[in-house]
Amino acid sequence: MSLQIKEIALYNKLGQKRIVPFILGKLNIITGKSKVGKSAIIEIIEYCLGRSEFRIPEGVIRNHVVYFGLKLNYEQQEIIIVKKAPEGNALSQSQIHLDVGKDLDFPEIDEITTNSNDESLVDYLGSLIGISANLHIPSEGQSRDPLEANFKHSRTFLFQKQSVIANESILFHRQNEPFIPQSIKDTLPYFLGVIREDQLKLEQELRQTKRQLKLLQRKLQDAVLIAGNSSSQANILFEEAKQVGLFDEKLKIGDSDFILSCLKDTLNWKPYAEPIFETDRLQELQLQRRGLVEQIAQVNDQISSAKTYAVEAIGYTHEANQQRLRLETVNLFSHDGDGQQHCPLCTSRLEEVTPSVEMINNSLVNLRNNLTLVERERPKLREFLQKLETQLQTYKEELLTITNAMNSLLMEQEVADEIKEINTRIARVVGRISLFLESYQEIQEDKDLKSQVSELERRIKVLEQELDKDKTDELLTSALSRISTYMTKWAEELQLEHSSSPYRLDLKNLTVIADHEERPIPMYRMGSGENWLGCHLVSHLAIHKYFIQRGRPVPSFIILDQPTQVYFPPEKYEVMEGLAEELTDEDRQAVSRLFNLLFSVCNELQGEFQIIVLDHANIDSPDFQSALVEEPWRNGRALIPTDWLEEDNI
Numbered sequence: 001m002s003l004q005i006k007e008i009a010l011y012n013k014l015g016q017k018r019i020v021p022f023i024l025g026k027l028n029i030i031t032g033k034s035k036v037g038k039s040a041i042i043e044i045i046e047y048c049l050g051r052s053e054f055r056i057p058e059g060v061i062r063n064h065v066v067y068f069g070l071k072l073n074y075e076q077q078e079i080i081i082v083k084k085a086p087e088g089n090a091l092s093q094s095q096i097h098l099d100v101g102k103d104l105d106f107p108e109i110d111e112i113t114t115n116s117n118d119e120s121l122v123d124y125l126g127s128l129i130g131i132s133a134n135l136h137i138p139s140e141g142q143s144r145d146p147l148e149a150n151f152k153h154s155r156t157f158l159f160q161k162q163s164v165i166a167n168e169s170i171l172f173h174r175q176n177e178p179f180i181p182q183s184i185k186d187t188l189p190y191f192l193g194v195i196r197e198d199q200l201k202l203e204q205e206l207r208q209t210k211r212q213l214k215l216l217q218r219k220l221q222d223a224v225l226i227a228g229n230s231s232s233q234a235n236i237l238f239e240e241a242k243q244v245g246l247f248d249e250k251l252k253i254g255d256s257d258f259i260l261s262c263l264k265d266t267l268n269w270k271p272y273a274e275p276i277f278e279t280d281r282l283q284e285l286q287l288q289r290r291g292l293v294e295q296i297a298q299v300n301d302q303i304s305s306a307k308t309y310a311v312e313a314i315g316y317t318h319e320a321n322q323q324r325l326r327l328e329t330v331n332l333f334s335h336d337g338d339g340q341q342h343c344p345l346c347t348s349r350l351e352e353v354t355p356s357v358e359m360i361n362n363s364l365v366n367l368r369n370n371l372t373l374v375e376r377e378r379p380k381l382r383e384f385l386q387k388l389e390t391q392l393q394t395y396k397e398e399l400l401t402i403t404n405a406m407n408s409l410l411m412e413q414e415v416a417d418e419i420k421e422i423n424t425r426i427a428r429v430v431g432r433i434s435l436f437l438e439s440y441q442e443i444q445e446d447k448d449l450k451s452q453v454s455e456l457e458r459r460i461k462v463l464e465q466e467l468d469k470d471k472t473d474e475l476l477t478s479a480l481s482r483i484s485t486y487m488t489k490w491a492e493e494l495q496l497e498h499s500s501s502p503y504r505l506d507l508k509n510l511t512v513i514a515d516h517e518e519r520p521i522p523m524y525r526m527g528s529g530e531n532w533l534g535c536h537l538v539s540h541l542a543i544h545k546y547f548i549q550r551g552r553p554v555p556s557f558i559i560l561d562q563p564t565q566v567y568f569p570p571e572k573y574e575v576m577e578g579l580a581e582e583l584t585d586e587d588r589q590a591v592s593r594l595f596n597l598l599f600s601v602c603n604e605l606q607g608e609f610q611i612i613v614l615d616h617a618n619i620d621s622p623d624f625q626s627a628l629v630e631e632p633w634r635n636g637r638a639l640i641p642t643d644w645l646e647e648d649n650i
Helices: 040-048 060-064 118-129 151-157 180-192 199-243 256-268 279-329 355-445 449-466 469-493 529-549 585-604 622-626
Strands: 004-011 017-021 027-031 067-074 077-084 095-101 503-506 511-515 520-522 557-561 610-615
Touching (some): 004 040, 004 077, 004 610, 027 585, 040 067, 040 610, 077 118, 095 118, 151 180, 151 529, 180 529, 199 256, 256 355, 469 503, 469 529, 469 585, 511 529, 529 557, 585 610, 585 622
Parallel strands (some): 557 610
Antiparallel strands (some): 004 067, 077 095, 511 520
């Protein structure tokens, strides 16, 4: 028994449950008037099957239901999924309560716990029904990412909403949403089984084998090149080793064994030790030198100033002595007397002191005093200059010492750089020699390289044949041909327009085509809602029949919402009871053919397929009435019980 629906459950705010049961492997019909909750069943089931987006219509259901539940049946076990409605203005909710076991009942509202989420549920259901690892890789030149089919993609084939089931332009559930059409085209071949179950594994093996082959081919090319040019290459490396000092320049090239032996010896080379260069010491010396240069400049300035002063003092003394000697030579002034009460010329006593005479006498006195002071300070100046000269010499000697130390460090740096450059050059040559010897050794040791390449090429050819796209296209064509056979047969039973021509599924355009003798006629050009409805029914029933016959990993049920809407007058649809008497004879016969087909397919597949019909029609026939899961949803009966709507229970 494949995955089918056993029950759905709704919980109100008080914890009361409304359970709707279904029969496994049969046609199940829920009939009722408009606006009683029939169409919401699709949204409830898809929400519980791992779709996080909450699309239950606004109104009674949203206002009174706090939890939605779904019971699935798979072989001998049952799966219960309970999801809370989003709170507030939230548009989605992904947390779920999940139970797996036998003879399960929906939990009471206070027993509901969150133990999983939609993503885990999708993975679980996918592995349960057998969706294996797969990957659709777009053809070269296409920019979309590879796509792996999973349980979410299988939901495309489970629902036919009222707005889709008779739509002339849309064939599949959610086909009008972005990216969905392409995902249907990419994943349907997997669900039809035309892609190997181990395709992903084989594709990975093919990529790895091609990568390994490429490496071995390059290795083989290098080996062939080395084998043909080993002597020349060895000679070149030998000469390079001589140039960098690994060999004596006078060493002559010998035979190949001698050269190989010499080259192998170079692998023992060790880099020359480099002197340790003290960068911190150099910076310290630079700072000391800068300080000494400044001190020398200051001492030089002091010496220059002192010498200038000495020259000026000598000049002054010389001039003053000359003046004094002239006066003393002519004896104009006498040394006797006080120079104030006597005449400086005749030395006679003056009754009144002459100011000019007083000034002259004072000047002469000052002149003698200054000359005496200058003569007394001259030895101190010479001592000061000598001290400065000594200090200057000391600074110059220290500067020379520091400069020599700096030059020594700089020479060490140059030597270190030179040794480093020599090591780099030698290391480069030794590296090339090492690569040559490794390659040479590989070609000598690996005698089976060609056979390995041949074996990989053979394996790649086998893998490409198994993954041959043309073969996949042939299998897809064969699958669609079988589906077309079912579609054509059922189109005749429904007496659709152009049913005398073969019907087929157009995967490229996601539509149905009737291959008329003159030209192919797509669904949207067939005209009338009855034909569009018929195309949806025959194509989806045929796809599911193929899924079941091939044991493909797709849930074995489909839900059809309002399939008879095309037969009831749309302007009266909401107020009609859906009885056969309300239809014309022609439409009544068409509705009868429709349900006969649904019963026939379920019976043919012997319990492996479940059809759930949500419809306005209530046909008074034994088969139809026996397929009703509940009393018709009329006269107060609906998805939401009447007592839930009472004010006290809200």
